[in-house]
Amino acid sequence: MKIKQISLFAENKQGHIAAPVRLLAGNGIDIRALVLAETQQYGILRMIVSDWEKAATLLEDAGFTVKVTEVLAVEVGDQPGGLSHVLATLDACGINIEYMYAFPRFRADSAILLFRFTDPDAAIACLQAAGINILASEEILQ
């Protein structure tokens, strides 16, 4: 149910994202979703990739600072109000979101939202009770 995400520390300087991305590309790893959180000095590159174990090993061996974290992939109807419904559900359960990013047009009529929660297990229970679909890694990576 939880999906492995690769987070990478990078300085906010020209070319600093290119090197790790090139390394993954050169080893046949597909980046399925990606987001960059940045400050003036540095940033965190977060990625969902086709083979997280291989990606983490490659990046670590190349000297990058990497953390493997777990996120939830939530399917949201691709229409006005889809996201709003999910957020209202989480809010009603008192679930705290640390960050989120979107993976739009995942299917013809739905998008995926990737969430990192303070308490992922509580989030799973809350979303499932409301009948909201949480995707497994195989579904994301297919």
Place this chain on the structure above:
Amino acid sequence: MKAVLESNEANCHPASAPDFTPVDELRALQLARLQAVVDRSWNHVQLFRERMDERGLAPADIRSLDDIAKLPFTQKGDLRDTYPFGLFASPMKDVVRLHASSGTTGKPIVVAYTQQDVDVWTSAIVRCLAGCGLHRGDVIQVAYGYGLFTGGLGAHYGAEGLGATVVPASVGHADRQIMLMKDFGVTAMCCTPSYFLHLIERAAEMGIDIRELPLRAGVFGAEPWSEAMRQRIERLSGVEAFDIYGLSEIIGPGVGCECRRHQGLHILEDLFYPEIVDPESGATLPDGELGELVLTTLAKQAMPMIRYRTRDITAILAGRCDCGRTVRRIARIGRRSDDMLIIRGVNVFPSQVETALLEVEGTLPHYQILLTREHGLDQMEVEVEVTPRMFEDKIGALQELNQRLQASLDRVLGIRVRVSLVEAHTIERSQGKAKRVIDRRTS
């Protein structure tokens, strides 16, 4: 074996006997040797003779150890000015070895040894290593640079003289160092403390826990390091960490070393006579007072040094060490007067930066100090490498880390410092000796 050594350290190696000389005997020996070295320098070293003449002094004027204060100082600049062989007191045919500093600023300094000097040096390091509880049967990996630098060969001959098994790894190739430590059952490391921390970090990345290896002691020197760094090394590696002191101008490593009491470094006083002076006035200070360490070689032939200004700030500790050694101790050297940075009029030592960074949990001291001048005002920036252990996948957590580092630096240094988190392995590590300060201020 360990218990025997601890109960009777005097017997741990025959070479250690001079460490326990009764004080009266030691002072008499020091005076006789001082007189001999003054005589030798006066006869063979032109610069020394000129300076004695200027003061109207002759070797016969040295009648007591206190008379040493009459003698002229020797400075690092004197070695540069007389480059390469101007301070030698032996003919080249008697010189069996030369060493030299790396010479990053201007000409290097050159030091020379007769066979007897090499033997004295070896015996000094044997005494240091024996004081650390090492003995025949230990496997000692020497990860100081071999070559012109005195660290590698000095530690090598000392460890061999002790009867231990030496692994002459030299510096660099961290993965191979760790492989040797593991495969050869290394029990002691000789290297710089910053290089050892690098090895600990690398071993963890390789999935090797140094605490599970037979390694039990580390004899670390060639750069100032703090008590906080010792605690960190001991906690992460499980080794007992010893501070060894020395400088090429005097002989190399082996001028002094901690014993297992870790209450200061014993100076091998029968070979190297210590004084503490006021760094400004040059006046001799009594034991217990903080000042610049000045050393005189008492048993060196090829290149005797008389009252050499080390630039190291320390104090001679009053009182006898519990280990029973009669040779006096100096406090650990946290700073060199040369290292002092003046930033917006405030004195800052790199060792204080290290202390501040170590106070923040989870921070390994891979850092660099950058000094710049903006609109005529000095700016100090500390770059800190983000290791996997420190890294959190949240911008807020990184900002908080940055703030904690900055607050700690502000508190310890008393000036405003900018902290930058940088990617791991981006700060240059040169020859195992960490390059801590980059000064881009143009005066």
